[in-house]
Amino acid sequence: MPAVNHSATPFGRAALPRRCRRARAACVPLRWANLAFVARGDEDGVLVDEDGSLRDGADGGVAGSGHILTLRRTSPFTPLNFAFHAAVTFQQSQGQLCRQESGAVKRRNTGSRFCAPLVSVLLAVSVGGCGMSGGNATGPAATSSASAGVRGTPGATSHVTVEPATWRKWGLTPLPATPEPPADKPLKLSATGPIPVFSHVPTSQKVVFITVDDGLEKDPKFIEMMRDLKIPITMFLMNDAIKADYGYFKPLQAMGNHIQNHTLHHPAMNTIPLSRQKQEVCGDQKILTQQFGTAPFLFRPPYGAYNDNTKTAVGDCGPRAIVWWRESMQVRNLQYQEPRKKLRPGDIILAHFRGPAELKGTTMTEMFANLLKCIRAQGFAVARVEDYIQPPTGH
Numbered sequence: 001m002p003a004v005n006h007s008a009t010p011f012g013r014a015a016l017p018r019r020c021r022r023a024r025a026a027c028v029p030l031r032w033a034n035l036a037f038v039a040r041g042d043e044d045g046v047l048v049d050e051d052g053s054l055r056d057g058a059d060g061g062v063a064g065s066g067h068i069l070t071l072r073r074t075s076p077f078t079p080l081n082f083a084f085h086a087a088v089t090f091q092q093s094q095g096q097l098c099r100q101e102s103g104a105v106k107r108r109n110t111g112s113r114f115c116a117p118l119v120s121v122l123l124a125v126s127v128g129g130c131g132m133s134g135g136n137a138t139g140p141a142a143t144s145s146a147s148a149g150v151r152g153t154p155g156a157t158s159h160v161t162v163e164p165a166t167w168r169k170w171g172l173t174p175l176p177a178t179p180e181p182p183a184d185k186p187l188k189l190s191a192t193g194p195i196p197v198f199s200h201v202p203t204s205q206k207v208v209f210i211t212v213d214d215g216l217e218k219d220p221k222f223i224e225m226m227r228d229l230k231i232p233i234t235m236f237l238m239n240d241a242i243k244a245d246y247g248y249f250k251p252l253q254a255m256g257n258h259i260q261n262h263t264l265h266h267p268a269m270n271t272i273p274l275s276r277q278k279q280e281v282c283g284d285q286k287i288l289t290q291q292f293g294t295a296p297f298l299f300r301p302p303y304g305a306y307n308d309n310t311k312t313a314v315g316d317c318g319p320r321a322i323v324w325w326r327e328s329m330q331v332r333n334l335q336y337q338e339p340r341k342k343l344r345p346g347d348i349i350l351a352h353f354r355g356p357a358e359l360k361g362t363t364m365t366e367m368f369a370n371l372l373k374c375i376r377a378q379g380f381a382v383a384r385v386e387d388y389i390q391p392p393t394g395h
Contacts, residue, residue: 130374181387189320191392195311199324201346201388208347209385215242217355219364232384236262236300246291261296270307277313285318325350329371
């Protein structure tokens with residue numbers, strides 16, 4: 001079983017306890033190569049999304065303590081699922097998943113031996129919600145201006161007024177106006193040299209950046225919503241998810257939104273050899289360039305997992321930076337990677353092209369409206385991350 005590079009996953013690093021906890025749910029086989037499991041057991045189940053954030057139930061809120069479950073594999077497009085108490089260390093040990101509650105070191109009997117820890121992952125149990133004011137707060141007064149891309153010119157921006165009635169059509173009130181991006185870009189990419197990794201943009205402007213991954217859901221109403229509201233997004237598209245209908249994403253690109261690289265098949269990159277990683281990145285790079293006419297210069301590794309070979313593959317295939325995130329959108333609430341549970345200027349937010357099957361009956365437009373409510377509740381505008389990046393020559 002390949003080792004997990006915890007320094008290169010959103011899960012972080014945790015101390016290694018000596019024994020697994022004796023749990024009411026037995027340790028079960030776990031393969032990090034897929035990183036996709038579904039909960040079942042005596043509770044409704046705890047969902048852990050690709051970024052490691054935990055949620056439960058139809059509203060996407062964080063589950064309470066005492067949830068016990070077993071695991072079964074599901075599609076790689078399905079959110080990850082685990083059990084947890086207030087804080088849990090999950091241990092990958094001899095192909096099994098065990099859990100330890102509140103850092104206590106307790107023995108788990110597996111017959112004639114114990115689950116000796118090989119590696120552990122600490123999942124930060126962040127409280128779900130919009131942060132300062134909650135997901136349904138309307139927030140401070142805001143203008144009705146929004147940043148909109150010039151059609152057919154990804155990255156070019158102009159300020160267009162969106163009428164309050166248009167916001168109301170989607171159950172929203174206007175976001176704060178998007179400021180002009182700085183002329184001196186805070187992130188500068190080079191055509192050669194090491195591949196940088198970033199999860200936020202250094203800026204004092206009160207803006208956040210929305211990124212939308214995969215491309216599995218293709219809801220025509222989402223295109224209508226983006227046309228109406230002129231919200232800038234960045235799309236990290238994975239070929240397996242989009243190949244049935246490349247054309248769906250072209251109207252979104254024509255609004256000024258960039259399309260970036262997210263691999264061919266969505267593997268956990270740190271579990272496959274360099275040759276496979278190059279196939280994943282270079283393959284997606286070639287198809288996206290052919291289909292959409294522009295070569296991606298950013299790359300997002302599935303599940304946020306990467307290693308040094310990933311950087312090599314990315315550099316060889318064309319993108320010039322790896323992009324992580326600080327928050328992720330679930331169904332109704334944001335999940336935060338850090339305990340402050342508040343947006344900060346320059347934060348990158350992860351969302352997905354998902355529909356009712358993945359969102360417990362919620363549509364993509366409803367999920368996205370909930371995301372905008374969370375952003376507005378904290379007084380932030382939405383900007384386009386590429387407007388704050390100086391790409392390498394040729395992009």
